[in-house]
Amino acid sequence: MLRSDRAAIAGGQRGSRAQGDAVARNDAAAGSRAAIAQISPRPDADNAALSPAPRTDLFENPQLASMAARALTYLNAGIPVHLRGPAGTGKTTMAMQLAARLGRPVVLLTGDDGLTAAHLVGREIGTKSRQVVDRYVHSVRRVETETSSMWCDAVLAQAVVEGLTFVYDEFTRSPPQANNPLLSVVEERILIFPAGSRKERLVHAHPEFRAILTSNPEEYAGVSRPQDALLDRLITFDLDDYDRETEIGIVSNRTGLAYAEAGVIVDLVRGVRRWPKAHHPPSMRSAIMIARIVARELITPSVDDPRFVRLCLDVLAAKAKPTDRDDRDRFAATLLRLMNNHCPAGAIDGG
Ligand SMILES: Nc1ncnc2c1ncn2[C@@H]1O[C@H](COP(=O)(O)OP(=O)(O)OP(=O)(O)O)[C@@H](O)[C@H]1O
DSSP: OOHHHHHHHHHHHTTOTTTTOEEEEEETTTTEEEEEEOOOOOOOOOOOOBOOOOOSSSOOOHHHHHHHHHHHHHHHTTOOEEEEOSTTSSHHHHHHHHHHHHTSOEEEEEOOTTOOHHHHHEEEEEEEEEEEEEOSSTTOOEEEEEEEEEEEEOHHHHHHHHTOEEEEETGGGSOGGGGHHHHHHHHHSEEEOOTTTSSOSEEEOOTTOEEEEEEOTTOOSSOOOOOHHHHTTSEEEEOSOOOHHHHHHHHHHHHOOOHHHHHHHHHHHHHHHHOTTOSSOOOHHHHHHHHHHHHHHTOOOSTTOHHHHHHHHHHHGGGGOOSSHHHHHHHHHHHHHHHHHHSOTTSSSOO
């Protein structure tokens, strides 16, 4: 193959700017004139890899440090790690922090019910045609057309080939069949491409390829049950049982609120979380939200500050998703009772 052919084809495969350019050559030896043109390729941007630096502004205590150290040990051994927990428990933060500490570029995918295996593995992005017009004999015109497909790797394939860290956030939002390519990757470290799609049908993962997955087992809409076969191949950490001190540390770290004030808010949110009728138990994110406004507006987190009571009702009342008026009133009364318990008058300002 001539160099100009190779250049045109390589450009086409990566969806580069060379697409659509016509490359002409004179083949003097054969006495023919050939034109090589690429027809109708669809430009496709490369999947951008991130290079996150480990964050130094995150809260860490022995519980979080131990979890992170164990997760890194397993990842370094090539075993994928799965962080599971309800919304707002810090799954994405920890996934990105682990990825940053692995020190490799990161590609990120967020699960979605519209995802297919192609979003992980790749897809055909067009066709490439090569036309040879032969006019060796003046009166005879021979045209040969050869068409082949062009392929573009998606995030999982890119990570497997280049040895990147693949972070798959909320992977259970994708239909199970979309996640099938992961099975052979996490077990045998082999990625299999659809037949006839790509030059190499089977790729062995680069030694530095790593995978970190997150999921929320409590999401009730648009979530698939993860396949047992996939779960079996991951080491799962449950992030739903942070102890009180860890939650207070994170809330205080995120908002700048003093430990004691953050403690009052965390206790209230944990109290509401345990309330059996809370259909959507408030997460640590609710505590961060309340604490952020308390810090910004200089509100006293106690039941004798009407602004605090109003703020807590606004942030937390909808979490119970009451079905009727009666329920809603009862929940407001429960919230006030919890506030009296956890945020009593004078608890903060030493009054
Ligand atoms: N170690 C930490 N130190 C400081 N802040 C943290 C820490 N872990 C989590 N957070 C904060 O807690 C909040 C929730 O974290 P995150 O978004 O990672 O949760 P999540 O479980 O991925 O939530 P969702 O499922 O809703 O996406 C964020 O504001 C995040 O910055």
